[in-house]
Amino acid sequence: MAEEASSASLDFVRQIVTNDKESGKWQGRTCTRFPPEPNGYLHIGHAKSICLNFGLAKEFGGKCNLRFDDTNPTKEEQEYVDSIKADISWLGWEWGESELYASNYFEQLYEWAVVLIRKGLAYVDDQSAAEIREKRGTLKEPGLESPCRERSVEENLDLFARMKSGEFPDGSRVLRAKIDMASPNLNMRDPVMYRILHANHHRTGTTWSIYPMYDWAHGQSDALEGVTHSICTLEFQDHRPLYDWFINELELDHHPQQIEFARLNVTHTITSKRKLLALVKEGFVRGWDDPRMPTVSALRRRGFTPLSVRNFCERIGVARRDNMVEFQLLEHCLREDLNKSAQRRMAVMNPLKVIITNFPEGTVEELSAINNPEDESAGSRVVPFTKELYIERDDFMEDPPKKFFRLAPGREVRLRYAFFITCNEAIKNDAGEVIALHCTYDPETRGGNARDGRKVKATMHWVSAEKALDAEVRLYEHLFAVEDPAAISEDEDWRDSLNPDSLVVNNNCKLEPSLGEASPGDRFQFERIGYFACDPDSTPGKPVFNRAVTLKDSWSKIAKKS
Numbered sequence: 001m002a003e004e005a006s007s008a009s010l011d012f013v014r015q016i017v018t019n020d021k022e023s024g025k026w027q028g029r030t031c032t033r034f035p036p037e038p039n040g041y042l043h044i045g046h047a048k049s050i051c052l053n054f055g056l057a058k059e060f061g062g063k064c065n066l067r068f069d070d071t072n073p074t075k076e077e078q079e080y081v082d083s084i085k086a087d088i089s090w091l092g093w094e095w096g097e098s099e100l101y102a103s104n105y106f107e108q109l110y111e112w113a114v115v116l117i118r119k120g121l122a123y124v125d126d127q128s129a130a131e132i133r134e135k136r137g138t139l140k141e142p143g144l145e146s147p148c149r150e151r152s153v154e155e156n157l158d159l160f161a162r163m164k165s166g167e168f169p170d171g172s173r174v175l176r177a178k179i180d181m182a183s184p185n186l187n188m189r190d191p192v193m194y195r196i197l198h199a200n201h202h203r204t205g206t207t208w209s210i211y212p213m214y215d216w217a218h219g220q221s222d223a224l225e226g227v228t229h230s231i232c233t234l235e236f237q238d239h240r241p242l243y244d245w246f247i248n249e250l251e252l253d254h255h256p257q258q259i260e261f262a263r264l265n266v267t268h269t270i271t272s273k274r275k276l277l278a279l280v281k282e283g284f285v286r287g288w289d290d291p292r293m294p295t296v297s298a299l300r301r302r303g304f305t306p307l308s309v310r311n312f313c314e315r316i317g318v319a320r321r322d323n324m325v326e327f328q329l330l331e332h333c334l335r336e337d338l339n340k341s342a343q344r345r346m347a348v349m350n351p352l353k354v355i356i357t358n359f360p361e362g363t364v365e366e367l368s369a370i371n372n373p374e375d376e377s378a379g380s381r382v383v384p385f386t387k388e389l390y391i392e393r394d395d396f397m398e399d400p401p402k403k404f405f406r407l408a409p410g411r412e413v414r415l416r417y418a419f420f421i422t423c424n425e426a427i428k429n430d431a432g433e434v435i436a437l438h439c440t441y442d443p444e445t446r447g448g449n450a451r452d453g454r455k456v457k458a459t460m461h462w463v464s465a466e467k468a469l470d471a472e473v474r475l476y477e478h479l480f481a482v483e484d485p486a487a488i489s490e491d492e493d494w495r496d497s498l499n500p501d502s503l504v505v506n507n508n509c510k511l512e513p514s515l516g517e518a519s520p521g522d523r524f525q526f527e528r529i530g531y532f533a534c535d536p537d538s539t540p541g542k543p544v545f546n547r548a549v550t551l552k553d554s555w556s557k558i559a560k561k562s
Helices: 012-023 042-057 076-089 102-118 129-134 153-165 215-224 234-249 271-281 294-301 306-316 327-341 513-517 554-561
Strands: 033-034 063-067 097-103 124-125 172-178 192-194 209-212 229-233 257-263 262-268 323-325 343-345 350-357 365-370 380-385 388-392 410-414 418-429 432-442 467-474 504-513 523-527 531-535 544-550
Touching: 012 042, 012 229, 012 257, 033 042, 033 215, 042 063, 042 229, 042 294, 042 306, 063 076, 063 102, 063 215, 063 257, 097 102, 102 124, 102 153, 102 172, 102 192, 102 209, 102 215, 102 262, 102 418, 124 153, 129 172, 153 192, 153 380, 153 504, 192 215, 192 410, 192 523, 209 215, 215 229, 215 234, 215 418, 234 257, 271 544, 294 544, 306 327, 323 327, 327 343, 327 531, 380 513, 467 513, 504 513, 523 544
Parallel strands: 033 063, 063 097, 229 257, 262 323, 343 523, 350 432, 467 544
Antiparallel strands: 124 172, 172 192, 192 209, 350 388, 365 380, 410 418, 418 432, 467 504, 523 531, 531 544
């Protein structure tokens, strides 16, 4: 249990929760919340927040509320609600009956806004959004008070009720908190609480013509739900005084504690919803779940596992300061998981035909292949060996250098799970290109071992040419060529940093026939190549596989140098 762990092993958020629990604060309860806006798909940064909030609740015997911050009907859709729920479930977290919505509290929020108006702490402002922004001031200069600031309580109550009834057009009025236009914290300079929006809400329809701003809805929703620790990213640190001000002035019985932590920044990745939406809308990617995207649904489609993402979030920890995390660490976590769990298969990406001249015509030799050397319970499968095979073109050189140990004229190698073969002749076309190899096999080396004890220096994968499946394989690289696309200045177009080689499609891949039984989402290690996942675009007889990650672990080398 978390409360039994030593303080040295706890991050600062868990230390706060531990201290609160030990002191009996909130009667020892722990209640967190994950409050996504249903205006886009969740990304890897959200995954960190999900794992933190749901993880804390689990560790401390509490609960985590899933609360949708559905306060902007112009950008929110049921599609996003459904995708968010699917992503959280996929990551392995459950919210039970704690599926909540800010829209559940619209009536209570309205009544509390009336309370502040009656206390002289809120007023209706007729200024435009541009005028309010212009008069807000700067970090060095105070803001200017609105000419509407001293309206009477009665007039504000009347105008606010008429705003609610839909009498005024969009943008014509807002409700603002009356705090301090000279505050050094710009968030305290009479922030907007409500704006007029005549829009259809995905849950409440056209019932409401006014909608609460995030800063107004968030803290009060936390209080209503009995949240104990309201955990946000660092950009909300300056919003904490406002969070506390609203709750204090309303004199609510419950006052949650807001805690800020560093958001997740990953190399070669952006997590800006605006930019991610642009990538989708402008056709730079095939959708929110395009495997090049940083969304949870894209990671799932690419072949990442829930455990790999959770392990990644655990390894990066919870910090107080923003930092940049190498994407290679995420890949490393995936390799660790798939090495243990993924079954092995053989696939040839760039096929070169091999004809076994001394193998009987029309014969199929059935050979046993291990599914996963890391997991004995995975058992084995049958792979067919026939007269004509495919090997990787890179596994043959007609005139090899000294340290090339694979197939060459006169050289003997081992075919994985099969036999030793020797290359006797390279067949060329009129252009002088090698199009096939004539080889012989030694039937006494079945299973890949010579009875006379002779050794070879290379073992190669292969597939039967007669039984192979034709497949489309999609090879993914970073979507952005630069390490930190979020740092691109406003004067430059961030789209210019997109990697033109982020997707390479191979339509000439040959797979061993057992992969014809793969279902979308199934993950395999293609031996000597990488880890791949079956894509939903697969059709009967024509599977599509996405490369999730290569076999080479470059992150471990980077980590050792740092």
